[in-house]
Amino acid sequence: MLDQVKGNQEDMNEQQWKLLVLILKEIAIEKYGTGWQTYLAENTPFAQSNISRMFGLKYAPSLKNYLIIGKVLNVNIFIEDQDSDTELNQCFEKAMTALGRRPENLPKN
Numbered sequence: 001m002l003d004q005v006k007g008n009q010e011d012m013n014e015q016q017w018k019l020l021v022l023i024l025k026e027i028a029i030e031k032y033g034t035g036w037q038t039y040l041a042e043n044t045p046f047a048q049s050n051i052s053r054m055f056g057l058k059y060a061p062s063l064k065n066y067l068i069i070g071k072v073l074n075v076n077i078f079i080e081d082q083d084s085d086t087e088l089n090q091c092f093e094k095a096m097t098a099l100g101r102r103p104e105n106l107p108k109n
Contacts, residue, residue: 017060024066025055027073043072 028036037055041048045068054061061069070077081088096102 018057020066021055021057021061024069024073024075027075028069031073040069040072044068 032039037051
């Protein structure tokens with residue numbers, strides 16, 4: 001029984017990363033047409049062959065690589081609390097402050 005639950009979770013994870021990649025692919029096609037792979041290869045640190053393999057679902061991109069592609073496509077990627085009981089704006093502000101990304105919290109020269 002436990003093996004079946006674990007297998008179902010792995011299948012779900014596999015489908016989720018593929019869905020995220022395919023969403024970016026559809027956005028890229030919508031924005032750049034047939035030249036979308038060339039555009040990504042020219043505007044990211046990835047070779048054309050890597051772009052092709054990534055979007056051909058040959059491997060799951062790391063979160064870092066996914067975000068690089070999202071940024072080049074001008075896509076916002078966000079987190080949503082499915083239970084709607086977390087104040088996400090406050091969480092975001094705390095995280096940005098921890099990274100030193102809020103001007104009021106930057107050291108003065």
